[in-house]
Amino acid sequence: MSLQAHAEERLDALLHALADATRRRLLRRLAGGPAAVGELARPIAMTRVAVSKHLRVLEAAGLITRTVTGRVHRCALSDGAPRELEAWLREYRDFWDAQLQSLARYAERGTAPRRRERAR
Amino acid sequence: MSLQAHAEERLDALLHALADATRRRLLRRLAGGPAAVGELARPIAMTRVAVSKHLRVLEAAGLITRTVTGRVHRCALSDGAPRELEAWLREYRDFWDAQLQSLARYAERGTAPRRRERAR
DNA sequence: TTAATATGATACCAGATGGTTTCCTATCAA
DNA sequence: TTGATAGGAAACCATCTGGTATCATATTAA
DSSP, X not given: OOOOHHHHXXXXXXXXXXXXXXXXXXXXXXXXXXEEHHHHHTTSSSOHHHHHHHHHHHHHTTSEEEEEETTEEEEEEOTTTTHHHHHHHHHTXXXXXXXXXXXXXXXXXXXXXXXXXXXX | OOOOHHHHHHHHHXXXXXXXXXXXXXXXXXXXXXXXXXHHHTTSSSOHXXXXXXXXXXXXXXXXXXXXXXXXXXXXXXXXXXXXHHHHHHHTTTTSHHHHHHHHHHHHHHTSSSOOOOOO
16 A cells, blocks of 8 residues: 555655756766766766765665776666656556656657557 | 756756655645645644645645635645656656656556556 | 634754865776 | 876765744634
8 A cells, every 4th residue: 555664765765866956967967878977077067076975865766876997986877766756656646647647648659669559 | 858947946846845755645645635734734743833844845846735715724736746757757768768668557557547446 | 802723934953965175095007 | 106097085064954842823713
């Protein structure tokens, strides 16, 4: 019926991590491929240290992963991340019906091309 | 291609409002129908004032609406709320493909018709 | 009119957050 | 070895956050 306390906390972390424009920008950048911390920090009007902090938030939320090779920390999106978000959205389906439906319409058109899914 | 600054801010507010277990609990409660502030506060181990603050956060994020009749403030879910969230999810489709697909599968089964309840 | 009720407003607090600067360490390259 | 580079660690600061207690106000009921 409801998510356990642990999942609630993970959901807190996930949503909080997403509720920041800089962090979303970092995710958007990483959507184009993995990058080192310095690479990620360079185009942002902010100290490398601050960016590093944001990255740690994203990492703690399970949104990105980090592999250290030598002195370079390479960050990448962790693809399994939004599970909790999805689970939570599912729980709220009753009052988000409309939104989920339009999301579904989009998803059918936009992301499931190989299945040749024909709806409606 | 990208959301304007204003929409970014609204998205910040929306996600931040959702990133709190108490506020999600309030939304869950409101999903069962509108309620007055006191009604919402009663079952929560927290001062009425604190609950009122949470409600104001939800209101500012556009997630709920409030109608004052007499001395009673009745809160209700605002159904158009998750538009920005949806738009944002759409923008991230490239790396959330898998999640959106399973969400779509869910939505096809679960919300399109008023059919059977298949919780799982 | 008086008292109880629903709620907001204000002031206050401790702790978290989001930045900064400075320094340290490890690694790579000359 | 020496120096530059990638990055973390720690200290610090201003502001935000999520609570609290208290008071004010409007409305309803007796």
